[in-house]
Amino acid sequence: MTDNSILPEDRNPLGRNLLELKRPIVLVGLMGAGKSTIGRRLARDIGLDFVDSDEEIAEAAGCSIPDIFEIYGETIFRDLEKRVILRLLSSEPTVIATGGGAFMNAELRDMIKSNAISVWLRAELEVLLERVSRRNTRPLLEQGDKRAILTRLMNERHPIYSEANLAVDSGEGAHETVVLDIIQRVKAYSGDVS
Numbered sequence: 736m737t738d739n740s741i742l743p744e745d746r747n748p749l750g751r752n753l754l755e756l757k758r759p760i761v762l763v764g765l766m767g768a769g770k771s772t773i774g775r776r777l778a779r780d781i782g783l784d785f786v787d788s789d790e791e792i793a794e795a796a797g798c799s800i801p802d803i804f805e806i807y808g809e810t811i812f813r814d815l816e817k818r819v820i821l822r823l824l825s826s827e828p829t830v831i832a833t834g835g836g837a838f839m840n841a842e843l844r845d846m847i848k849s850n851a852i853s854v855w856l857r858a859e860l861e862v863l864l865e866r867v868s869r870r871n872t873r874p875l876l877e878q879g880d881k882r883a884i885l886t887r888l889m890n891e892r893h894p895i896y897s898e899a900n901l902a903v904d905s906g907e908g909a910h911e912t913v914v915l916d917i918i919q920r921v922k923a924y925s926g927d928v929s
C-alpha cells in the first residue's frame with residue numbers, strides 16, 4: 736500500500752538522523768533569513784523531522800500569529816513561544832525553525848544553548864527586505880517602514896544572535912548551498928557536543 740501522507744520531497748532515501756545528532760538543530764535569525772525554508776530542506780537531507788515554532792504556536796492557540804498579536808498582544812505571544820520551544824527542545828532531535836524574537840529571551844536562549852546546536856542564519860538587509868515584502872503576515876513589520884524596522888532589529892538582535900553556536904550566511908543564492916554549508920558546519924561542531 737502506498738503512503739500518500741508523505742510527500743516525495745520529504746522522504747529521505749538514505750535514512751534517519753544521518754549526522755547521528757543527540758540534540759536538535761535550532762535555527763535563529765531575523766524574519767526573512769530563510770529559517771523555515773532552509774530548515775525544512777535541512778531536515779529532509781539529514782533525515783530528521785522539521786518543526787516550525789510559529790506553526791506550533793498557531794496550532795496551540797487555534798489562530799494565526801497576526802491574530803495572536805492582535806487579540807492577545809505580544810507578551811502573550813512571547814509566553815506561548817517560550818513554552819512551545821521549551822517543549823520542542825525536550826523531544827527527540829529535530830530541526831527547529833524559531834521565530835526571529837525567540838533567541839532574544841535570555842532564559843530561552845540559555846536553554847537553547849545548553850540543549851541544542853544553534854545556528855544563526857545571517858542575511859543582509861536587502862535580502863531580508865526582499866523576502867519579507869512578499870507577505871504581510873509579520874505583525875512587527877506592519878507597524879511602519881519595513882526597512883527602518885528591520886534595520887533597528889538588526890542592530891538590536893545581531894549581537895545576540897552571534898551567541899549561537901554557528902553562524903551561516905543565507906544569501907540570494909540557492910537554498911541548497913546554505914543547507915550544505917549548515918550540514919558541514921554542524922558535522923564538524925557536533926563531534927564536540929554529542
Ligand code: S3P
Binds near residue numbers: 837
Ligand atoms: C517575530 C518573527 C516571526 C514571528 C513573529 C515575531 C520576531 O517569525 O515569530 O511575527 O519577533 O522577529 P519569523 O522570524 O519566522 O518571521
